[in-house]
Amino acid sequence: MLKTASLTDVGRVRTVNEDRMLVQESLNGFVLAIVADGMGGHQAGDVASQMAVDLIRSELQTIPQGASVTERKSRLQAAIEMANETIFQFASERENYHGMGTTVVAVLADEQSVVIGHIGDSRAYKVDAAGMGQLTEDHSLVNELVKNGQITREEAGHHPRRNVLTRALGTEATIEVDTADWVWTSGEVLLLCSDGLSGLVSSDQMLALINTGDALDEKAKLLVDAALDAGGDDNITVILVSNIVEPDLADDHADGEKR
Structure with missing residues (x-):
């Protein structure tokens, strides 16, 4: 079974939280989770991130129970592309919202597999017995510089242009969505x-x-608190999805005791 926890915080510096998140625990047998981090002046960032979350969620409500990994990837990619087109059109028609955009990382998970779609530098990680691995690749200037060997990973964390994205949702008429899938276990x-x-x-x-x-709720709070303790210079959003190990009830009752 899957369990979730989520938390967002405006941080210690910003006055507006332009992050948006969504968790839908029962979507025709799947868990849908989305994080979007908006950008743009005149509060356009929070408009973009809210639109992204709402549009992607709405587009995925009809996904059939038992949909294959291939179908989930296709549906998630199409939903993100539709959100991009809608946000771009919305912004292009309103002067105050020109140039607004958002990151997005979204997953459709069941107990056997996870499908992910993302644009920007919001991330997905997997934590297992082997440790922690990043599942997404940042669409950012500093990541390109790291890949090209121009700066180190350590330098990227302090680079003055570390917030510059090379790809974002809603800033161009069409967008390339990165998708991935993997099998996960209890x-x-x-x-x-x-x-x-x-x-x-x-x-x-x-x-x-x-x-x-x-x-799980306390783990989410610990993560947010750690970012606040480190300065909290940006909005902070966390979603955790746990593939819970269910106890074997037969073993629990083998001794005849009621528990």
Whole structure:
């Protein structure tokens, strides 16, 4: 069974939270989770991120129960592309919203597999017995510089242009959506977050907090608190999806005791 926890915080510096998140735990047998981190002046960022979340969610409501991984990827990609087109058109018709956009990372998960679609630098991570691995690749200037060998991964974290995106939702008429899928098993945890977390808290620290014995809601709070303690210079959003190991009831009752 899948369990979820989510939390968002405006941070210590910003006055408006332009992050948006959504968790729908029962969508025809799937969990839908979305994080969007908006950008743009005149509060356009929060308009873009809210539109992205609402549009993607609405488009996926008719996904059939038992949809294959291939169909889920296709539907998720189409939903994100539709959201991009709608946001771009909305912004182009309104002077105050010109140039607005948002990141998005969205997943459709069941107990066997996870499908992901993303644009921008909001991230998905997988936590398992082997540690923590990033499942998405940032569409950002500093990531391109790292890949080209012009700066190190450590330098990227402090680069003055680390917030510059090379791809965002709603800023162009058409967009390329990155999609991926993987099989997961009981005991693994999925983390979705905005860069308000990943930009301030190291993977090692996130792993340590997720591996605490606390309830899932408390793990989410620990992650947000860690970003706040590190300065909280951006909005912070966290979604955790846990593939819970169900106890074997037959074993529990083997001794005849009622529990």
